[in-house]
Amino acid sequence: MTHLVTGDGTRLAYRDHPGPGPTVLLLHGLAGHLGEWDHLAGRLAASGCRVVSYDARGHGGSTRRPVSVSRAAHVADAVAVLRELDLAPAVVIGQSLGGHTAMLLAAEHPQLVRALVLVEAGPAGREAELPGTIAAWLDRWPVPFASLAEATAFLGHEAWARGLEERADGRWPRFDRDTLVGTAAELALDGYWPQWSRVRCPTLLVRGASGTRRDAEADEMRARRPETRAVVVPGAAHDVHLDQPEQLHVEIEKFLGESE
Numbered sequence: 303m304t305h306l307v308t309g310d311g312t313r314l315a316y317r318d319h320p321g322p323g324p325t326v327l328l329l330h331g332l333a334g335h336l337g338e339w340d341h342l343a344g345r346l347a348a349s350g351c352r353v354v355s356y357d358a359r360g361h362g363g364s365t366r367r368p369v370s371v372s373r374a375a376h377v378a379d380a381v382a383v384l385r386e387l388d389l390a391p392a393v394v395i396g397q398s399l400g401g402h403t404a405m406l407l408a409a410e411h412p413q414l415v416r417a418l419v420l421v422e423a424g425p426a427g428r429e430a431e432l433p434g435t436i437a438a439w440l441d442r443w444p445v446p447f448a449s450l451a452e453a454t455a456f457l458g459h460e461a462w463a464r465g466l467e468e469r470a471d472g473r474w475p476r477f478d479r480d481t482l483v484g485t486a487a488e489l490a491l492d493g494y495w496p497q498w499s500r501v502r503c504p505t506l507l508v509r510g511a512s513g514t515r516r517d518a519e520a521d522e523m524r525a526r527r528p529e530t531r532a533v534v535v536p537g538a539a540h541d542v543h544l545d546q547p548e549q550l551h552v553e554i555e556k557f558l559g560e561s562e
Contacts, residue, residue, distance in 0.1 A: 303363055305364075308382045310368070310378075312364065312368045312369070312379065314359065314364045315356060315357045316336070316357070318352070319347040319351075319352065319354070320347075321347050323352055324393060324558075325351065325389040326343075326351045326353045326394075326395060327354050327355075328353065329358070329396035329397070329403050330361070331399045332399040332485060332486065334358075334397075335361055335465035336355040337362075337461060338461045338465070339543065340461070341551075342543055342551055356379075359376065360482060362465060362477070363476070372488060376399075376485075377406045377407050377411075391413065392416060393416055393417045395419040396420060396421065398540065400423070402424075402425075404419075404423070405418065405420060405425060408502075410497070410500075412501075412503065417557070419508065420508065421508045421550070422510060422513045422515055422541075424515055424520065425523070426493060427490075427492050428492065429490055430491075431490075440479050440482065443475065446471050447463070447472050450464070453466055459545075498523060499526050499527065504529075504561040506553065506554065507520060507531065507532040508532075508542055509534050509535070510534070510539045512538065513538065514540045531560075537549075538550075
């Protein structure tokens, strides 16, 4: 694990899997951590890619209470990583909130993104209930978890449990609850369809068959950008990268092969 410091003083923890190329940047979702991508990162690195993943601000090994958790700050972090590590133009893959960041990055900095993969992510926004839903979800976590097994049973995947901090009294989240609720605030107010329409790079939209993204949103995304490739992964919910990692890798490799 290595760190870099962004323009506003936020420390970002990142992991760099070296390879001759192409370069891939992985962005995790809300309450997640870079370790969620270990399976996909390993598969992509084995095929020759250079793969970088990092803990988003407010998460994991990065600054827990950054000065800003705005959408713009998250995009600026991705820009900093791409430039500092000389990754651009990169294939940018993001899940959930990380996918939203990836979409905004591609819209605002097209020269940095060669191709875009959105996993259970889209531009809909305007979800007034979202911060309250996230707060209620986090408040239900029975922390501290007594063991890795207990955390895995509650959170649904060992990858999520491995992101917890182990202390003398058990395993705790490596984030601040109010910081995460604030991270979702802009999504409650704004939609991001203009940004989606500005994306010009090849794009793959991945949804889980039991995921949270609405059919209407995916249909509108393809109506505005008909060249977008879309797939629905059977046996997967919102965490497609954890529910069906092998199938996700197959879809990404196929997409990248067609995008060359």
